[in-house]
Amino acid sequence: MSNEEDLPGDPVCYAHKLVGGHIVDEQTFRDVSRFRKAERTRLVEKRKRLPSGERQEKTAALVSNLRRILQGRRFTTIAAYWPIRGEPDLRPLLSDLCEAGITVLLPRIVTRDEPLQFIPWAPGCDMIRGPWNIPVPGKGDPQVPDLVLSPLVGVDPDRFRLGNGGGYYDRTLVAFPVKPTTIGVGFEFCLIPTIFPMPWDVPMDMVVTEDRAREQ
Numbered sequence: 612m613s614n615e616e617d618l619p620g621d622p623v624c625y626a627h628k629l630v631g632g633h634i635v636d637e638q639t640f641r642d643v644s645r646f647r648k649a650e651r652t653r654l655v656e657k658r659k660r661l662p663s664g665e666r667q668e669k670t671a672a673l674v675s676n677l678r679r680i681l682q683g684r685r686f687t688t689i690a691a692y693w694p695i696r697g698e699p700d701l702r703p704l705l706s707d708l709c710e711a712g713i714t715v716l717l718p719r720i721v722t723r724d725e726p727l728q729f730i731p732w733a734p735g736c737d738m739i740r741g742p743w744n745i746p747v748p749g750k751g752d753p754q755v756p757d758l759v760l761s762p763l764v765g766v767d768p769d770r771f772r773l774g775n776g777g778g779y780y781d782r783t784l785v786a787f788p789v790k791p792t793t794i795g796v797g798f799e800f801c802l803i804p805t806i807f808p809m810p811w812d813v814p815m816d817m818v819v820t821e822d823r824a825r826e827q
């Protein structure tokens with residue numbers, strides 16, 4: 612007599628892996644990773660090569676759009692970033708926010724696999740170099756931001772963000788008990804048809820560029 616254990620079951624497919632608790636097909640993961648890597652290189656190169664006059668013009672327009680958006684919101688803490696690789700330089704805006712009594716936070720990497728911490732910053736405060744040489748406030752305890760300004764390498768029409776490839780913002784945003792409002796910040800040329808969103812990608816609530824502010 613045969614029982615169920617002796618019967619061959621459904622074939623089991625092992626061609627998947629777990630990313631942030633999500634099952635992802637291994638081949639899809641490889642293809643999407645390769646695509647994203649190539650797009651990052653292209654977009655970061657384009658950003659770095661922006662002529663300085665054009666960069667200044669675009670940054671001024673972007674910051675003015677951002678000021679307008681922020682004026683319409685209530686928040687006491689905001690996470691921003693210290694610009695690297697030609698990212699829009701928001702530091703004058705960040706200084707003004709500090710002046711207005713808002714707590715401005717900058718990201719600190721703890722380890723490769725952990726969420727970012729956000730540490731208070733003020734103009735002229737002590738900075739140390741973290742991974743990839745990115746300046747981070749030298750001391751201070753992490754705080755939870757009401758709003759997050761997240762630097763874009765690329766972004767798609769559904770506001771899925773392509774970043775520098777560490778997965779830090781995705782890991783960080785799902786770890787907060789209450790998800791803060793997220794604003795992707797970048798130049799208009801960051802917009803690409805799709806980033807091929809994966810289950811772990813967290814879409815931005817809004818995207819601000821020099822040309823417009825896109826909201827859900």
Ligand SMILES: Nc1nc2c(c(=O)[nH]1)N(C=O)[C@@H](CNc1ccc(C(=O)N[C@@H](CCC(=O)O)C(=O)O)cc1)CN2
Nearest residue numbers: 648651692693694695718743762774775776777779780
């Ligand atoms: N200004 C700024 N600060 C930030 C971020 C950011 O995007 N901008 N981050 C946002 O997360 C974190 C740093 N994240 C980083 C993630 C990866 C690489 C990096 O260099 N990655 C590889 C390429 C990886 C790939 O393409 O797969 C490299 O370029 O060699 C750099 C920074 C924290 N601070």
Ligand SMILES: Nc1ncnc2c1ncn2[C@@H]1O[C@H](COP(=O)(O)OP(=O)(O)OP(=O)(O)O)[C@@H](O)[C@H]1O
Nearest residue numbers: 630631647773774775776777778779780781782811
């Ligand atoms: N929630 C998560 N938990 C665990 N791993 C994650 C999570 N989110 C992303 N990752 C890992 O991070 C890798 C890079 O992700 P992705 O391509 O989305 O980075 P990115 O958003 O461009 O980078 P960053 O946010 O650092 O600028 C993924 O391949 C995945 O392995």
